Amino acid sequence: MAISSDESDRVLVLEPGRSEKNYWGDLWNYRELFFVLAWRDVSVRYKQSALGALWAIMRPVLAMIVFTFIFGRVANLPSVGDVPYPIMVYAGMLPWFLVASVLGDASQSLVANANMISKIYYPRLITPAASSIVSLVDFCISFGVFVILMIVYLFMPSWQIIFLPLFVIYAVAVAFGPAMLLASLNVRYRDFRFVVPFLIQFGLYISPVGFSSSVVPEQWRLLYNLNPAVSVIDGFRWCLLGSEAAIYWPGFALGLSVTVFFLWLGFRSFRKAERSFADYI
Amino acid sequence: MSDIAIKVGGLGKKYLIGHNVERANTLRDQIVQSAATIRRNMTRTFQGKQILTGAEVEEFWALKDVDFEIPKGDVVGIVGRNGAGKSTLLKVLSRITDPTTGQAKIHGRVASLLEVGTGFHPELTGRENIFLNGAILGMSRAEIRSKMDEIVAFSGVEKFLDTPVKRYSSGMSVRLAFSVAAHLEPEILIVDEVLAVGDAEFQRKSLGKMEQVANEGRTVIIVSHNQGSLRSLCKSGILLQKGQLVMTGTIDEVLTRYSGETNISSSAITDDGKHGFAFTDFRLDSALGTIRSAVSGTPCEMVVGYRADVESTPEITLGIGVLDAFGNRLLHLSSGDFDQVLSTSPEGEIRIALDRLPLAAGRYLINFTVNLDGNRTGARFHNVPGAAVIEVEQGDFYGTEVTGEFRQMGPVLVNHRWSQ
Numbered sequence: 001m002a003i004s005s006d007e008s009d010r011v012l013v014l015e016p017g018r019s020e021k022n023y024w025g026d027l028w029n030y031r032e033l034f035f036v037l038a039w040r041d042v043s044v045r046y047k048q049s050a051l052g053a054l055w056a057i058m059r060p061v062l063a064m065i066v067f068t069f070i071f072g073r074v075a076n077l078p079s080v081g082d083v084p085y086p087i088m089v090y091a092g093m094l095p096w097f098l099v100a101s102v103l104g105d106a107s108q109s110l111v112a113n114a115n116m117i118s119k120i121y122y123p124r125l126i127t128p129a130a131s132s133i134v135s136l137v138d139f140c141i142s143f144g145v146f147v148i149l150m151i152v153y154l155f156m157p158s159w160q161i162i163f164l165p166l167f168v169i170y171a172v173a174v175a176f177g178p179a180m181l182l183a184s185l186n187v188r189y190r191d192f193r194f195v196v197p198f199l200i201q202f203g204l205y206i207s208p209v210g211f212s213s214s215v216v217p218e219q220w221r222l223l224y225n226l227n228p229a230v231s232v233i234d235g236f237r238w239c240l241l242g243s244e245a246a247i248y249w250p251g252f253a254l255g256l257s258v259t260v261f262f263l264w265l266g267f268r269s270f271r272k273a274e275r276s277f278a279d280y281i
Numbered sequence: 282m283s284d285i286a287i288k289v290g291g292l293g294k295k296y297l298i299g300h301n302v303e304r305a306n307t308l309r310d311q312i313v314q315s316a317a318t319i320r321r322n323m324t325r326t327f328q329g330k331q332i333l334t335g336a337e338v339e340e341f342w343a344l345k346d347v348d349f350e351i352p353k354g355d356v357v358g359i360v361g362r363n364g365a366g367k368s369t370l371l372k373v374l375s376r377i378t379d380p381t382t383g384q385a386k387i388h389g390r391v392a393s394l395l396e397v398g399t400g401f402h403p404e405l406t407g408r409e410n411i412f413l414n415g416a417i418l419g420m421s422r423a424e425i426r427s428k429m430d431e432i433v434a435f436s437g438v439e440k441f442l443d444t445p446v447k448r449y450s451s452g453m454s455v456r457l458a459f460s461v462a463a464h465l466e467p468e469i470l471i472v473d474e475v476l477a478v479g480d481a482e483f484q485r486k487s488l489g490k491m492e493q494v495a496n497e498g499r500t501v502i503i504v505s506h507n508q509g510s511l512r513s514l515c516k517s518g519i520l521l522q523k524g525q526l527v528m529t530g531t532i533d534e535v536l537t538r539y540s541g542e543t544n545i546s547s548s549a550i551t552d553d554g555k556h557g558f559a560f561t562d563f564r565l566d567s568a569l570g571t572i573r574s575a576v577s578g579t580p581c582e583m584v585v586g587y588r589a590d591v592e593s594t595p596e597i598t599l600g601i602g603v604l605d606a607f608g609n610r611l612l613h614l615s616s617g618d619f620d621q622v623l624s625t626s627p628e629g630e631i632r633i634a635l636d637r638l639p640l641a642a643g644r645y646l647i648n649f650t651v652n653l654d655g656n657r658t659g660a661r662f663h664n665v666p667g668a669a670v671i672e673v674e675q676g677d678f679y680g681t682e683v684t685g686e687f688r689q690m691g692p693v694l695v696n697h698r699w700s701q
Binding site: 011014015032035036040048115117118120122275278279 | 296373374375376377379380382383385386387388391396400404405409413416417418421422
């Protein structure tokens with residue numbers, strides 16, 4: 001890291017329970033490490049896997065086919081307006097996979113990098129953050145598939161697509177709060193290693209991935225939005241499919257508050273536990 | 282700017298350890314114990330505390346009330362036995378873990394090297410791992426790029442730079458990792474026992490690099506068990522024992538004290554004896570007192586402690602074999618060669634004086650052979666192979682003041698002259 005000369009004169013005091021005053025500055029100083037770790041995670045992701053990056057395409061495509069068949073054909077649920085059902089499913093699948101993989105990878109990242117944590121100092125937040133970059137790369141690949149799908153179905157996305165980057169950030173934020181909490185708990189209690197896959201599996205059922213959230217009865221909608229993934233998926237569909245997939249704003253506000261709450265809780269517990277990670281990992 | 286690099290006051294680090302007091306003998310006891318452990322761990326989890334295995338919990342202070350100051354530009358060796366708290370101290374100073382009590386003030390940019398090749402990824406190539414490891418140690422990409430050639434040349438793995446590290450031999454990856462670390466340029470460098478990697482030639486190279494770093498006026502803190510390299514690298518030393526600071530001083534003072542302390546506890550020989558004769562102790566005495574490692578070319582005395590049954594074994598002759606690590610006998614010192622029969626006492630010591638220790642730096646094995654019937658042939662013998670290990674340090678055997686890692690390559694030294 002490049003450190004300016006005035007900073008090299010600064011005194012570092014190590015004391016029990018002392019909170020690092022320039023935590024954010026420290027994070028900034030270690031940005032090189034963040035980039036390098038993200039690059040490492042991305043480049044080893046598909047090494048020695050025969051299909052390589054094809055996995056990033058196959059997972060959502062196969063899931064889309066199954067969901068289209070079950071919800072669209074067997075259960076005969078309605079799509080959004082006249083949007084083809086596969087496109088509607090895929091537009092929900094994209095953010096769901098992003099949320100799920102950030103949650104899954106980031107919450108395991110500390111334990112996966114146990115060796116680094118016990119041997120060097122760096123702001124530990126870099127580890128889950130860098131592992132989220134991998135999920136974003138996968139997301140970009142899956143998004144490429146969506147573009148092809150739109151061409152195949154001759155589907156023109158609406159102008160709201162310009163807001164998509166905001167919703168991508170929102171999707172990462174939704175997952176990152178709980179991920180920080182679970183990652184720090186996982187260091188001490190490995191029980192949480194078993195909790196995360198369960199959460200993700202469960203989350204798929206209670207999120208409107210295979211169907212439109214408009215099929216949820218009106219009186220349950222607000223409650224349904226306690227799951228912040230609902231607002232992410234609704235937001236994505238609004239961006240990609242147009243105003244027919246209208247956002248249910250009270251629910252969206254609720255989802256946003258839940259996300260902010262978890263970000264605060266996750267960050268707080270991460271900061272609190274961070275200083276003793278090396279002792280327990 | 283002050284002249285102090287590191288100031289440590291009242292530093293302590295506590296760990297909680299769990300252990301089983303008694304083994305459960307029956308399934309019922311085992312279930313009861315397990316249930317108690319699970320219940321305790323559930324409670325501790327809800328209180329946000331560490332979970333522990335075992336039935337009993339104990340506090341353990343890995344460091345306690347440690348105070349010292351390290352001036353800028355000093356090269357300090359931290360010495361102590363296993364479990365003395367050396368590594369914990371380094372972990373606290375490199376911010377990996379928080380102290381439980383006290384504080385440490387650090388002036389300047391710290392880089393720590395507690396392990397060679399932290400973060401190395403087997404799937405990545407050598408070149409990629411240089412960037413990865415460099416970033417982990419705190420170098421910027423620009424910095425690594427500018428030093429790439431140097432790092433590669435130092436490691437000697439040029440040909441395999443674009444091969445995944447998992448195809449490397451362990452020696453190669455260790456060399457690559459050390460080369461990255463050797464090119465760090467922090468103000469304070471913390472190093473833990475990493476000089477002992479690679480083959481002999483690479484070790485010499487690494488030591489040379491460390492000497493260079495030390496001479497550049499950086500503050501360096503080293504933990505090593507290699508007394509020879511500590512003596513040649515460090516100016517001052519810190520001796521730790523059971524988590525507490527025993528002394529600070531020049532590296533020579535600290536190492537002498539340390540050698541004396543280790544000797545007392547580690548010299549006990551396990552010999553159940555034969556025909557009423559048993560060896561109890563072996564040590565080296567020098568002008569400085571009891572030492573564990575003798576310096577090549579200095580006067581010293583071998584001291585053999587024994588117990589004997591005077592009635593059955595009134596007289597003996599003693600032989601001391603000095604062997605190298607491969608079991609080759611290099612020297613054999615025998616009282617028989619002097620036609621000297623030693624009379625025994627119930628508990629006694631035999632001293633063998635050497636004017637100048639004729640061994641080069643290294644570890645040597647000591648064998649005892651005793652003829653229990655004095656000097657008569659066809660007698661009763663008692664052998665104790667591998668009775669003790671002595672460590673010899675580099676010294677100026679020839680009195681020429683020419684030393685260095687390349688000198689004194691053979692194990693046995695003999696005085697001689699050159700002419701042409």
